[in-house]
Amino acid sequence: MADAKVIPFDEDRPRRRLTGRRVRAVPAPTAEPELAPEHAPEAAPEAAREAGPAAGADWDRRIAGGLAFLRRRLTGEYEVDDFGYDKELTDQVLMSLLRPLYDKYFRVEVKGLENVPSKGGALIVANHSGTLPLDGLMMQVAVHDHHPAQRHLRLLAADLVFMLPVVNELARKAGHTLACAEDAQRLLEAGELVGVMPEGFKGIGKPFGERYKLQRFGRGGFVSTALRAGTPIVPCSIVGAEEIYPMVGNAKTLARLLGIPYFPITPTFPWLGPLGAVPLPTKWTIQFGEPIPTDGYPPEAAEDPMLMFNLTDQVREQIQHTLYKLLVQRRSVFF
DSSP, X not given: OOOOOOOOOOTTXXXXXXXXXXXXXXXXXXXXXXXXXXXXXXXXXXXXXXXXXXXXXXXXXXXXHHHHHHHXXXXXXXXXXXTOOOHHHIIIIIHHHHHHIIIIISOOEEEOGGXXXXXXXXXXXXXXXXXXXXXXXXXXXXXXXXXXXXXXXXXXXXXGGGGXXXXXXXXXXXXXXXXXXXXXXXXXXXTOEEEEOTTTHHHHTSOGGGTTOXXXXXXXXXXXXXXXXXXXXXXXXXXXGGGSSOOXXXXXXXXXXXXXXXXXXXXSTTTTGGGGGSXXXXXXEEEEOOXXXXXXXXXXXXXXXXXXXXXXXXXXXXXXXXXHHHXXXXXXXXX
C-alpha cells in the first residue's frame, strides 16, 4: 500500500443519528358504503384489476420513501461514521447513479462472489486500470448488488481524491477513505470489507500497450495490514476496464503544471473535447478469487519482510493468472 499524506478527520464533528417519531394510528372504517348501480365503476380488464392496485401501492411506497429521505436530509436526521461514510445516501442515491453504468453500459459479469465473506473483515485486492478509476466503483456495485449479504465495500483511495472539490465529499459519503495502513486496519478490525488497488497511479496511468500487465504492488503494506487485523485477502481480477480510455500518450509537462500524475491522450481525448471523455462501452468481467487466510500467523508476522514479500507475490500472481485466463475466454472487447 503506497505511502500517502494523511488528511486529518474532524474528530469533534457531532454525529448525526436517525430519530424516530410516533404516528397516531387512525382506526379504519368497519365497512364501506355500497354504491348504487349507476355509480359503480366500469368493469376493467382482469389483468388491469390484478396489476393496478399492486402497481399503485408500489408507486405510493416509492414516493413516500423519497419524501421521507428528503425530510431526513433537510433536517439532518441521518448518521455518518467516523470516516464520513453515509450509508443511506450511498444506498439510495450513489448506487442508483452507478447502477445503469454497471448494468447497461459496461454489462458487468461478476464471478466468484462466494469467495467474499458474508460477514467479518476482509481485504479485497484488485488490479487497477482504465485511466480513470471507474473499476473501483464497479467493484463496489458488484459487491453491494450481487453478494447475498449485500455488503458495502470501503475503498482505499489516493490522497489526490481527497484534494479535489466535490469529489472529496462524494468519496467520503460513499465510504472511501485514505489509503493508509491505520485507516485500513481500523476498518478491517471493525468487520468491514475493504478494497485496495496496490498498483495505484502506475496501474491506471500505464500505456495501452501494457494493458493487463500488472505493475509493482508497492512494498506489501496491504499484506502487513491484513496480517495485523487477522483478516483474509481476496484477490480480484477485472477485465474490460483497460479499453475504456485507450491511453496512447501522456502529456507529462501539462500533467506537472496541473499537479496530476499524468495527462492522458487517447484516440478521442482531448481532440473531441468533453465528448472525448465518454468511456468506450466495453464488456467487463470481475472475478473474485479464493481467499488467502492470514489468521494462522503469529502477531510478529506483520514485521517479517520475507513473509510480506511472499504473500504479496502470491496475491499478484493469482490476479495476473486470472487476468490471462479471462482474456483467453473473452470473445470480444465489446461483447
